[in-house]
Amino acid sequence: MKDLKQLPEVANRSLAGLTADQNLKYRILQASRTQTVKHHVRVPAWVPALCCALVLAVGVMMAIPGVMGPGQLSNDAGVVLHSQRAGDATDAPRVRADLPDGSVQLTGTGSVPGYRSIWSSSDGGSFPLIGVNGLYYRMLDVPSAVDSSLLGSSVGTVAEYTTEPSLSGTDLILSNCVNQGETVYAVSGMDGTLVIAQVDGVYRVFQRVSFNGNSIKGSEDLADTLQVSGQVRCLELSDVGTVTDSAVAEELVSTLLSNAVFESSGTVSGSQSLLIELNNGFTVQMAVKDDKLGACGTWSCPEFFDAFTLAMGG
Numbered sequence: 001m002k003d004l005k006q007l008p009e010v011a012n013r014s015l016a017g018l019t020a021d022q023n024l025k026y027r028i029l030q031a032s033r034t035q036t037v038k039h040h041v042r043v044p045a046w047v048p049a050l051c052c053a054l055v056l057a058v059g060v061m062m063a064i065p066g067v068m069g070p071g072q073l074s075n076d077a078g079v080v081l082h083s084q085r086a087g088d089a090t091d092a093p094r095v096r097a098d099l100p101d102g103s104v105q106l107t108g109t110g111s112v113p114g115y116r117s118i119w120s121s122s123d124g125g126s127f128p129l130i131g132v133n134g135l136y137y138r139m140l141d142v143p144s145a146v147d148s149s150l151l152g153s154s155v156g157t158v159a160e161y162t163t164e165p166s167l168s169g170t171d172l173i174l175s176n177c178v179n180q181g182e183t184v185y186a187v188s189g190m191d192g193t194l195v196i197a198q199v200d201g202v203y204r205v206f207q208r209v210s211f212n213g214n215s216i217k218g219s220e221d222l223a224d225t226l227q228v229s230g231q232v233r234c235l236e237l238s239d240v241g242t243v244t245d246s247a248v249a250e251e252l253v254s255t256l257l258s259n260a261v262f263e264s265s266g267t268v269s270g271s272q273s274l275l276i277e278l279n280n281g282f283t284v285q286m287a288v289k290d291d292k293l294g295a296c297g298t299w300s301c302p303e304f305f306d307a308f309t310l311a312m313g314g
């Protein structure tokens with residue numbers, strides 16, 4: 001055979017239906033572990049055929065690179081071969097154990113992300129919130145549940161349950177979704193950004209936001225309400241792109257926190273959002289319109305958008 005293009009056809013004809021998949025890999029590795037030192041063991045007839053299948057699969061991947069992109073090859077007959085890093089047959093897939101159930105994951109696919117919001121919406125009134133002595137936190141739709149192992153220190157207990165939080169005082173802990181008497185917890189290292197409390201028997205996370213004209217207090221700046229420095233994993237800015245390099249994402253957030261200028265205690269209403277995924281598995285959000293960002297107050301930071309565009313190769 002002189003033409004490499006004939007290799008897939010020859011392989012298919014020779015292998016008679018054998019498939020070089022994950023099960024084949026496991027069977028070959030298991031067969032190779034059969035002891036042959038102390039006594040002669042008859043090698044099953046299918047082992048050589050399986051070995052040939054694996055060798056031919058590797059040959060195809062080396063001879064025809066890039067046909068289907070990274071980790072995938074295909075011939076005209078539709079046979080697809082997947083590449084995988086070599087490892088022990090008993091290795092289990094690695095998962096991120098630190099991620100709360102249902103967390104947003106900003107992996108990036110090369111396409112421009114559309115708008116999405118993780119803030120819980122209002123239901124005929126105020127959005128689901130907790131007020132802690134004049135600081136307000138809005139419930140997030142994701143994660144849908146938080147494990148109790150992620151609870152930090154106690155902030156206090158809900159003193160008032162009310163369906164009209166805008167009419168209540170600012171010198172107590174109140175909520176329109178967390179029952180009176182429930183404990184409110186901080187998230188370690190993010191006391192001014194996130195809190196956790198039980199809603200309908202499930203721990204939910206809440207993000208610091210503006211409410212009823214209340215936003216920052218005293219000399220607070222954006223970094224006080226968005227305590228994410230050193231914890232950024234990736235960023236997603238709708239209609240622009242996703243930054244998955246953690247070092248670049250951290251630098252962009254540093255630019256935001258250093259240059260943002262407070263404009264008002266109001267909110268931003270727009271069709272864009274900035275999602276910031278953190279190393280602890282949580283994600284926080286800011287609403288975006290033009291060069292304005294809003295969560296706890298409205299902030300102007302054209303430097304951030306310029307830097308983000310440059311990071312996307314613009």
